[in-house]
Amino acid sequence: MMMRPTANLKIWASAAMALLSLATLAGCRHQAPANAGLKATAQGTALVESSGGHQVGATGTALKDPLVVQVNDDQGNAVTGTLVEFHGPAGVSFDPSAVLTDSSGQATTAVTLGDTSGRYHIDAVTPGKTKPVSLDIVETALDYQERLGAILADKYCSRCHDPESSPVRVSNYDNLEVKPHPFTEGNTLNKMSDADLTSIIQHGGPALNRTALMPPYGNTLSGSEVKALIAYTRAVSDPPYQPPGTVYERK
C-alpha cells in the first residue's frame, strides 16, 4: 500500500474503465455483426416481416421455421442485394447473422433461442449511413413446464381453443355456441387468477358459472399437468402476463 497517490489513482481509473467496458459489453444486447465479405448493393426504406415471427420454441433450441424478412423501397417493391443484420438478446444466435436479400427481396435466417424462458425481441436491421431501418420481431421460448403444457394443450385443448385449422386438423372453434378463449388472448386470461384457471380446467365451465361446453379435466389431468397448462397459457398470452407481485424493491 506504499504506492504513490497518482499511480494509485491511475490504477483505479483503469480498473473502473475496464469494469465499465465489461459492463457495457455484457449489457449490450447487440452481437458483433458477422457481415464480413457481404457488400450491400442496394438500400431499401422499409423492412417487413414475411414469416417466422411469433414462433414458440423450447429454450436453447432452434425455432422450427426460419425467420424471413423482406426489404422494400418507397414504392413497396422488393429490393434485392440489401444487407440485413439480425441482432438479439444474449443467448440468441442466428445462422447466418447477416445476409443479403435475394431476388424476391427476402432475407432468411435460422434462429436459436437462449437458455432463459420468456419473450425474445429480435431486431432485423439494414445498416447504412443514409437511412438505417429496423424491425422488431418477437419469439417466445418455453421452459420444461411450459412446453409440457404446450404438448398437453395440443392434445386436449387446441381443437376448440385454437380457431386456426391446419391441413391435418380442423378446428372445432366455429362449431361451438359459446366461443372458447384462445390461449393467447391475454386481455381475458390475464385477469383470471391461477386458482380460477385451475378450477375451470379441473371442474369445467360451470365451476365459474360458464358454459358446460368446457368439460372438467380434473379426473383426467394430474395436478402438475394442470399447472403446466396454466404456465403455458401465461407464457404465450398477448399482452404478456404480469404475475401478481411478490417482487418489489425497497426504496
Add this chain to the structure above:
Amino acid sequence: MRSIGKFLSSAWRALFDDPVRAFGVVSLILLLTLAIAPAKDHFSQWHSYQRKYLALIRDRGDAVSLRRRMEPGIHQIWLPELGVVDRCTTCHLSLKEASLSDVTQQPFRRHPAIPHTVDGFGCVICHGGQGPATTVAEAHHSERAGEEPILPMRYIESGCGQCHQNALAGTPQLNLGRTMLTRYGCVHCHAITRPDGSKIDATDHPPSLAHIADKTTREWIFSWLKDPQAYAASTTMPNFKLSDPDAGDISAYLVSSSTPHAGDTVASGTKPAGAADPAAGPTLYGESFCASCHAVQNAAGNLVGGDLGPELTRIGNKAKLEWLAAWLQNPRVYDATTPMPHYRFTSQQIATLVDFLQAKSDSDYGSGVHLDAATPQQIAHGRKLIVEMGCAACHEINGVQKPENFAPELSSIGSKPLAQIVFLPDMEHSLPGYIAAKIRQPRAFGPSVKMPQFTFTASQTDALTTALLALTARSRSMPDSLRVAAIPETNYQPAGHAGKLITELACFSCHRFNGRGGDMAPDLSWEGSSVQRPWLTAFLHNPNTLRPSLIRRMPRFNLSDSDNTELTNYILSVYQSPAIDADLAPTTTTPDAVEHGRQLFYSKYACQACHIVDTKTDKGYIGPTLTQVGSRLTPAWIYAWLKNPQALRPGVAEPNQKLSDEDARALTAFLMSLKGPSGRGAK
C-alpha cells in the same frame, strides 16, 4: 552482486540482530502464514458469488427470509447411488427461490419448474460438468481427462433419457431421436444395447435385394445409388457419395446376383379403366387410402401423405409394369414381411392402379444414364464394394453375408472420453459438437469414413444427438430400480385362419393388439367388447362410415363373405376386455330414461361440443359421430366408457367426468336409442 550481498546482510542485521526484534519478526511471519488459508477462502470465486448474492437480495422486499434461507459456505449434494457429489448450489444459491423469478443473471437464476428436486437428483446428472469443482472454469468448461464440459441447453433432454428409457410426454426431442435411431436404421450397423441389456431393434424395412431385377432396371439402381433423395426426397436411404463407375459396378452385381422369383411378375392382361374414365385411377387411389401410408409430392413441391410406405412421386421411373401388377395383386409374394396389406384387388382394379402409378414418373429422371453390359471384373468389383460399404447390414443381397458389428457400438457413446475423439481443425472440443458434426457430415472426418450422408433437418440432427447423448456410462451403472424401463413391443401373434388374415391385411401396420402394432389407428385389443356384430361385419365390408374428418382412414379390403365372417367371429370372441361384463350392462330403454339421457347429453355434460348426435343441430366433430352409435357399440362398453374412458383406452382425450351410476345409465340408454337411419351409413 556485491551490492545485493551488502543489502542482504544489512537487512539480516536490521531484522535479527536484536533477539526481541527477531522474535517479533518470526511471529509476524507465522501469523501471515496462518492467514493464507482463510485469505484464500475469502478471495475464492464461490465466496465472491455468495457476497454478490447477499448484495442482490439486500434490497428486495423478502430480504429477511431470503437471507435466512441462504447458508454460507460450500454446499454439497451427495447421492452415493447415482455417484453425485455436486457443489453447484454453492454459487447457484437461488435455484429454489420462487420470488427471484425476475432475476435472469447467472448464477442466480431460479431453476424452471421440472418434476424433480435439486436435492433429490443433483445437477450434473442432467447438465453434465464437474459437480465437485468449486471454480467456474473447472465446473463448466473443463476438457481434462475424465472431465466433461457442461451440456448445451439444446440437448438437455438427454439427461432425462438416462433414467427414462420409456417415452415421456415432456421430452419430444428425445423421443424423436430415439425413434430416428430405429426408423433410419442406425442400429443396422451400430449395435446399441439399452442399460437393461435389451437391444434396440430397427423398425425400418429395408427391402430385400435378392430379386431386385424383377422389380426395376439396372439404370434405375444406378441413379438411385448416386442420389437417393433425387428420386424420393423423403427416403431414409442415405447417400453413399459413390463415383459413377462404383455405382455402375454395384448395380451390375445386384442385377447379376438377383434371382427370378415365381409370381414376382404377372403380365397385365386386363385393360385399365383409365382409358374410359380418367378419374378412375385417382378415385381408386383415394378410396383405397393409399395416401395414409404413401406420400406424393404435389405441384407446390410439398409431400402429401403418410410415411409408412415409400414415396410414390416417381414410382413410374422405378417399378416394372409386370412387377407392380404382381405386387398389387399380393405384396406378400415378393416380400413376406412387408407392412403393406394384401388388398384383394380385382384384375380390373390392378390394371387401373398400375396405369395410374406408371404415369407418376419424371421424364428427366435418369434420362442421361446409359450403362454398357457389365464385365465379370465390374461385377466382382461391385461385390467387393458392397462388402466394404456394408450394404448387406441393411439389405438382403444374394452372395453377400450380413456383416456383424459393421460399425462401432454406440451403447455408451454419451460418455465417450474427449481424449478418444479426433476433432477436426476449428471444431469445438465437445462431445455433443462431435456427435452432431458426425451426423451432419460424416465424410468430413476423413476419406476412409464409410458412414454415408443422411439428409436430416437441423432439428432432426439435434434430436438424434440428444438420443445418443443419453446413452451414458452413468445410465448403465446406476441401480436398475432407478431406471424407468421402456415398454417393449410384444411378439403377439393371432392364431388360426383369422390370424393369417390379420397378417395378410397387415392390421398391425396401423392398429395395436395386445401390445404389438402401430399407432395410426385405434388399439383393438378390446374391440370384441366394444362393437356389435352386424356393425363390424358391415364396417369390414365398407369402412367409410366412422370419423369422416380423419384424413388417414381405414381402407377397403374387398374381403370375401367367408373371410369377413371369420374375422368378425375372431374379433368378437378373442378381443374381450376382462373389465367389461355384458351381463351388468344397463338394459333400461324406457322413453323416460332416454329423455333423461338426452337432457344430460345436451345440458349437464354438453357432449355436443365434441360429438354429433343430430346432424341438423350438432356440429362438434372432435370425437366420433354418434348418430348411429346404438347400432355400433354395446351398452356394456358405452356404460364402462362413460364411467372411465382412460381405463379402456389409456391416453384418450375425452375427459373422465366421474359420472354417477345413475347418470351413466341414463346416458347409455339415450345413446343406445340412436340407431341411425336404417339402410344407409350416417354421414
